[in-house]
Amino acid sequence: MIPASPRPRFVLRGGTIHDPLHDRDGVIDDLWIDNGKIVPRPAITAGFTVVDATGLVVMPGGVDLHSHIAGPKVNLGRRLTPSPAADGRHAVPTIEATGCLYAALGYTTVFDAAIATSAARLAHLELDDLPILDKGIYLLAGDDQRVIDAAASGDDGAIRRLVGAAIEAGRGWAVKVANPGGNLFWRHGRRGDHHDLDTPLPGLALTPRGLLDRLATAVDALALPHPLHIHTANLGLPGNWRTLDETMRTFEGRRAHLAHVQFHSYTGGDLDEGSFGSGVEPLADRFNAQPGLTLDVGQVLFGDTVAMTGDSEAAAHLAHATGVPWASHDQHLSGGCGVMPIRYREKSLIHAWQWAIGLEWYLRLADPWRGALSTDHPNGAHFLAYPLLMKLLGDEPFRREAFARIHPTVRNRSPLGGLTREYSLQELCILTRAAPARIAGLPHKGHLGPNADADVVLYRPDADLARMFAVPARVYKGGELVAEDGEIRGRPRGAVMAATPTPA
């Protein structure tokens, strides 16, 4: 065991450093830490404790920019699945366990990606109980009826004021839109009416595309650190790749973040399983050609989990398709949520497609700086499955073995079998910390340069990437040792990150 070091000043000596922002790719060097920050090598090194990191891989702390860890829908998920999942872990951990498990995994920053504006206060009360991690929330300001009404009347100033006020009052980091305007279709009882981006919202002279456009304009005018975070329409439906394609077209020449694109990349139509398939190739081509766009994937991995979303339409569709007990709640004029248990199976045609489509997205991503690793926890899989996902990306023979086990139709038709790319350690470092920090707008995280937060992870090199990333040797949060070989060693409070909108 490595001896414990005091928190304030120490040097990690001789580690193999991966710091993509500063082009350090496996460089053996020292890392100096003082008062919770990374510092240049000081002129006087007396007083710095030496921690031997020889032979260990050193990376910045992981950043999860799209997860679901707090708020009413997460609590609904806990109530819906009170028993541990089949593999022995809770599908929706308690808030305490969430912080400890993330930290022990080497993650030090997390965002909850969908909090209704009216639930922000409750979510923050819960996040106060989340140990160790720095955290933030994305507010579903686009579901607020006042914002929608302002968009319908073309009043960009009012949208900006309302969104800015929501961010300030709700201490939000970003604005998320979940199925733009979709809640109105749901509330109007329009079932089975799977609209595209140009279908007018019920009773309004406004389309989902118009709402996206105006929300993104407001987010940019407010100079929020993270662009509009978009869960576009028709999540989970066959043929929805066209909707994602249209969403990208809406943002030509502009910035936007596309959430859990895996769930929006399906060919086929009209619930026809036979024509269900991957629409990733044309989508990735478009994405790669639009530099203002970023994405997270929302990878599906096989096993038991819980689906939860602010998109009531999508939740109802999935619940009715699977017949599971589900919970849905409509907030007053500020969105809603749907929650249900789900088991992803290798031998399910649809689930196998989802698994393959997610991986295909990662492997077609030309610039890993524009992507973030995610399972949309817990929707696609538990965040504890990230090491397995990293192995699937970084170990082509392992991926090929897994591919051989899935539904035969998918094996025969998915382009995944022909993709041989392997992510390097440096690229995995980009995908799990450097890129999500940059995309989220966190200049002090995701790298190991001077003045970065001293959120640092030490891994034991291992040819088995899942084993390597599952149990870091040491995890430091703000310079404090918080986890060692899977055991929690410290419980700092962690900061709540809230954006300060530029005054309207």
Added chain:
Amino acid sequence: MSQQRSVLPSTHAPIAPAGLPAGATVCTACALLCDDGVVRPAEGRFERLCERGAESFRRHHAAGATPAATIDGRPADVAAAIAAAATRLSAARRVLVTGLNDLTIEGVTKACDVAETLGAAIAPAIDDARHPGGSMIARCGEITAAWEELRDRADLVIFWGHDPADSHPRFVERFVAPPLPFPRRTIAVGRVPLRLPPSADHVHLSLDADDDDVDLARLLLASVLERPLGAAPERLRDAALALRSAIDAARCVGIVTGRPDPLGLSAWGVVGVVRALSRRMAAFQVPLDSGAHAPNAAGAKAVLTWRYGANASTARAGVAGGSPAEAIDIVATGAVDAILALGRLPSHVDEAILTGIDPRGVIRIAPDAPAGAPDGVWVPCRELFDEAGTLLRSDGRTIELAGGTADSLPSAVVLLAALRERLVGPLSPKTEGGKA
């Protein structure tokens, strides 16, 4: 059945603010948490309040001198009472922390901290079993909506075996009576009629027994799913068909439930009906659980769920995976020899405590002096409506309390923080957000 009709009024009511203006008052006499009342005691004005709510404010404003804490019936200052409480709780073999429903969310969080410090069991004092607990929601789910959504959208409201006048006195006035831009019908299903003014838009479908609603839900579900109704008494078949007819004519259906239902069969049946309806139209359930004595029951459940993964009792605070049980059941087992009772308790829980354990082991932090037993420790705290903090309505709406006057009694949050400090010593900044 209609699938495509609009259910929203053309103009929407503005979203209610998350918090109230400073000085505004929330009535905490029941879980309805009315925030539209007028409370001006100097002018003798107690308006838009139910009888129970008005009485709670009158009693508070008529109260005399600030009561002193007591230790075994003898007056003591607050610090001494907290010290005595810490000593007795520390010395106990096993502690139950209960109450909780009469605290703010911030108070419940502090209560959890104390329970974790003591390694205590923790359970809210639930005064009924109306709502499906954790295991029931896992089996059948629920499709629900905010009460304002019922008010603004539902043109058919079905009261399923429950009259809110008992548990949530102003519910109908605030969330059903306001007019919509189109007609609203109401139907009461149950043994006794709803206490509503006579109206052509209201129908009572009478049942012979309370649990006839279970069979009625089964028949209605079959009708909604276009399946044969099967064998059933004629009156229940007629009731099911009448409901189906009303549903077919509606744009949005809200079903209000709340009948005490320990087995959950009624709740299960209604969830099935709502789930089937929601496939083709706007439909939701409005469960009215935990009425009197439990103003912040939803807040307590929320905190216990995010802390321990269960919305009811937890055998040892800090350990995930508790199972639903009432505090009264834990007391009845004889497994605890000290109780930290927070806020007002339902009378049957109070009685169980009085008869279940040595009164010297009962520590109360509550606005009212304990009745019947002078032994034990009582630390008076301010009324819930006088606190600063957050409440959660059972439909998911958060309500902020502005806080009372400077000369109020101490907040339960402050007292619980002081108690924990006595138990573990002052918190360092490093551990403030974590666990001891």
